[in-house]
Amino acid sequence: MSEQTTNNHESGQKATKRREMSRRQFLSYTLGGAGAFMAGGVVIPMLRFAVDPILQPKAEGTFVKVAAVDQITEEPASFSFNVRQVDGWYVSDPTLVAWISKDAQGNIFALSPVCKHLGCAVNWNTNPQYKDQYFCPCHGAHYTKDGLNMAIAPAPLDQFQVEVKEGSVYLGPIIPNERV
Numbered sequence: 001m002s003e004q005t006t007n008n009h010e011s012g013q014k015a016t017k018r019r020e021m022s023r024r025q026f027l028s029y030t031l032g033g034a035g036a037f038m039a040g041g042v043v044i045p046m047l048r049f050a051v052d053p054i055l056q057p058k059a060e061g062t063f064v065k066v067a068a069v070d071q072i073t074e075e076p077a078s079f080s081f082n083v084r085q086v087d088g089w090y091v092s093d094p095t096l097v098a099w100i101s102k103d104a105q106g107n108i109f110a111l112s113p114v115c116k117h118l119g120c121a122v123n124w125n126t127n128p129q130y131k132d133q134y135f136c137p138c139h140g141a142h143y144t145k146d147g148l149n150m151a152i153a154p155a156p157l158d159q160f161q162v163e164v165k166e167g168s169v170y171l172g173p174i175i176p177n178e179r180v
């Protein structure tokens with residue numbers, strides 16, 4: 001009788017032990033799941049913030065209004081304008097300059113002022129020796145009105161893509177000179 005009582009007591013302890021293990025597992029799964037869910041709520045937005053600028057399409061091909069069409073003549077004139085640049089997380093609005101004029105057919109075109117020798121800024125018609133040409137004061141490179149390199153510089157001046165609409169001139173990305 002007493003042996004049976006002892007066996008019942010032991011099996012009761014084992015049953016209790018099994019229930020406690022099961023409760024612990026349940027609690028650890030529940031807490032682990034809740035912890036992972038909360039951690040995901042914090043980590044996923046951070047990951048998205050870190051990666052998002054890389055996934056965004058670059059704002060290439062954006063055109064900026066620079067001048068009114070009736071401001072443009074056959075004599076090149078310089079115009080300043082700002083462009084929005086997004087480089088990963090860094091956003092800036094640098095000022096660019098373009099020399100804009102019309103050709104003999106009335107087509108508007110815009111040249112970059114950056115000398116193709118070593119990058120100084122060219123100016124229009126500032127050296128009497130090179131009349132009606134762009135001249136670079138740094139080492140004497142000079143270019144025709146279309147940007148053709150005449151000396152020193154190894155390549156023509158680059159040009160901006162141009163769009164004319166509703167009486168305004170819009171400039172886009174810089175491209176290699178297609179006029180010479």
Ligand code: FES
Pocket residue numbers: 115116117118119120136137138139140141152153
């Ligand atoms: S940078 Fe223009 S000539 Fe050298």
